[in-house]
Amino acid sequence: MKKVSIKDVAKEAGVSISTVSRVVNNSAYVKEELRVKVEKAIKKLNYNPNIIAQSLRKGKTKSIGFVIPDITNPFFPNIVKGVEDYLKKEGYTLLLSNSDQDLDMEIKIINTFISKHIDGIIFTGTGLYNPLLEKVIVKGTKIVFLDRILEGVNASYVICDNEYGILELLKYLYSRGIRSFYFVNGNENTFSAKIRYEAFIKFMKEKNIEDYKHIFTNFSYEAGYNFGKNIKKIPQAIIGGNDLIAYGISDSLQERGINVPEDVSVTGFDDILFSKHYKPALTTVRQPIYEMGYKAAELMLKIINGKQNKIKGIILKPQLIIRNSTI
Amino acid sequence: MKKVSIKDVAKEAGVSISTVSRVVNNSAYVKEELRVKVEKAIKKLNYNPNIIAQSLRKGKTKSIGFVIPDITNPFFPNIVKGVEDYLKKEGYTLLLSNSDQDLDMEIKIINTFISKHIDGIIFTGTGLYNPLLEKVIVKGTKIVFLDRILEGVNASYVICDNEYGILELLKYLYSRGIRSFYFVNGNENTFSAKIRYEAFIKFMKEKNIEDYKHIFTNFSYEAGYNFGKNIKKIPQAIIGGNDLIAYGISDSLQERGINVPEDVSVTGFDDILFSKHYKPALTTVRQPIYEMGYKAAELMLKIINGKQNKIKGIILKPQLIIRNSTI
Numbered sequence: 001m002k003k004v005s006i007k008d009v010a011k012e013a014g015v016s017i018s019t020v021s022r023v024v025n026n027s028a029y030v031k032e033e034l035r036v037k038v039e040k041a042i043k044k045l046n047y048n049p050n051i052i053a054q055s056l057r058k059g060k061t062k063s064i065g066f067v068i069p070d071i072t073n074p075f076f077p078n079i080v081k082g083v084e085d086y087l088k089k090e091g092y093t094l095l096l097s098n099s100d101q102d103l104d105m106e107i108k109i110i111n112t113f114i115s116k117h118i119d120g121i122i123f124t125g126t127g128l129y130n131p132l133l134e135k136v137i138v139k140g141t142k143i144v145f146l147d148r149i150l151e152g153v154n155a156s157y158v159i160c161d162n163e164y165g166i167l168e169l170l171k172y173l174y175s176r177g178i179r180s181f182y183f184v185n186g187n188e189n190t191f192s193a194k195i196r197y198e199a200f201i202k203f204m205k206e207k208n209i210e211d212y213k214h215i216f217t218n219f220s221y222e223a224g225y226n227f228g229k230n231i232k233k234i235p236q237a238i239i240g241g242n243d244l245i246a247y248g249i250s251d252s253l254q255e256r257g258i259n260v261p262e263d264v265s266v267t268g269f270d271d272i273l274f275s276k277h278y279k280p281a282l283t284t285v286r287q288p289i290y291e292m293g294y295k296a297a298e299l300m301l302k303i304i305n306g307k308q309n310k311i312k313g314i315i316l317k318p319q320l321i322i323r324n325s326t327i
Numbered sequence: 328m329k330k331v332s333i334k335d336v337a338k339e340a341g342v343s344i345s346t347v348s349r350v351v352n353n354s355a356y357v358k359e360e361l362r363v364k365v366e367k368a369i370k371k372l373n374y375n376p377n378i379i380a381q382s383l384r385k386g387k388t389k390s391i392g393f394v395i396p397d398i399t400n401p402f403f404p405n406i407v408k409g410v411e412d413y414l415k416k417e418g419y420t421l422l423l424s425n426s427d428q429d430l431d432m433e434i435k436i437i438n439t440f441i442s443k444h445i446d447g448i449i450f451t452g453t454g455l456y457n458p459l460l461e462k463v464i465v466k467g468t469k470i471v472f473l474d475r476i477l478e479g480v481n482a483s484y485v486i487c488d489n490e491y492g493i494l495e496l497l498k499y500l501y502s503r504g505i506r507s508f509y510f511v512n513g514n515e516n517t518f519s520a521k522i523r524y525e526a527f528i529k530f531m532k533e534k535n536i537e538d539y540k541h542i543f544t545n546f547s548y549e550a551g552y553n554f555g556k557n558i559k560k561i562p563q564a565i566i567g568g569n570d571l572i573a574y575g576i577s578d579s580l581q582e583r584g585i586n587v588p589e590d591v592s593v594t595g596f597d598d599i600l601f602s603k604h605y606k607p608a609l610t611t612v613r614q615p616i617y618e619m620g621y622k623a624a625e626l627m628l629k630i631i632n633g634k635q636n637k638i639k640g641i642i643l644k645p646q647l648i649i650r651n652s653t654i
Binding site for chain 2: 046048061063070071072074076077078080081084085088091093094095096097098109111112113114115116135139221247251273274277279
């Protein structure tokens, strides 16, 4: 079947091609009766204006690339939903790609996105310094960092206040009389893990707590499980770097007959879907995950539309959620 | 900064523009030494060939649209990962959009995808008949249905053998002496829910079981929770339409002092990430979720490349996973 062209629409409507173009692009005034005729013809012929070709002329494809580490990590679906909901509302399309925490893959994805003439990139990368990012920013590609800031790369960002979150949690545990801590943190290269580590050490020093330990692992159930299986001296509280780590710790301790929270308090970070249903229900720090995605998309479109010309950082507040995994 | 053009590359490499074009598009033989020169120049100048403009000429954008109901439903991240992993491997990009189980939104998304000249659409829709799908198929848009077949729409698909899965589960429960069943199914409009309902009824009739009930709810934790909170007469087994429903049932029953599996066996469907960590660990039917996505992308690219000209249906086998929520 032949593709319907702008010529066909003009013929059907009995108007000139330029009138159809003006209606489609909303680029100039068209008399109401002509507009109605054109719209009827478009509907009848099911005409799809060639938006990509148009976009190339206008320099906008109305599409945004989003680089994430891994959609199967339960932290990311809500962020993606937030991004997509805002973009869709504004008539933009989302290109999504998983980097699998691999710097080479990140670079490949960014190059692909640029070759597809996306209008901007929302970036939640490995956390490693990526030399390509500086280059593409200098060349004019719009970037918003999400859930991380990369050292040496000057761009707008949306993050959660990780320091505030971990301090709220520690203050609460301290108020419950807890004086010995083990922080089983996530990947060392990750922005959020670094910030939380620094805040943890700061709190221990401030309160003159000497009985504390810290270890970087990775943000997975298995990392927590292995930790819990092997830990010898049990502290009063174990802080998981995220909810998955906390589940793993809690499960392996309970398999060893060590009860949560009676023998040890265990906490998470994120408050993913399952944490309220976990047994025991998990005390954790809720990140405004969906909102982070939504705000990043909003900021991106402001930048694209010239309404945000300076570098802008948005920092969202997390919230302490107290449940049954702590005394 | 000025964008690097094909002319700049030709000048840098000391070759003609058509030689650069032949290297970039891999469209004709180029002497090895010239190819090396061009590749060096491309690297040095960080040249990005204008793939969209090229694609418009060739009729391919190397992008695939994927419509899903909701990425925050834990069934979907793995499917999306499977699709994206295959597409990326083949140099294709994924456009992702959530329809939120809304038919009008589905139609809007499909129209957007088509206006962006995607090469094909992978479709996991509401399950409601969508009149636009027939139209776009007739007009030549390539479609692969994933996790469902739509009545009256003739297109290739990848599904899981839902009948086999539910029958394996029922046979196992029957072998354990269970003779009374309540099936708390998901959304009535969903392809998989319908197939499982029919298989359930068939099994009950075959085994002459009279003590059985069935209800359509929706695929959520809350649906299962409300069911478990209110059910009066407890059967020997409650079949959840998916793992989320099963969690909800199990939690609310246990809150009422009804023990799983001692008082009632509870089962799920899908085997999402948490089901093995659930307490009690959930007996369920594992769908090959990642593989379904991967195979759908593979089938799509075969169709696009003219290697699959007839309608093709791929049916993957699920697997019974026996854990602690059943006697």
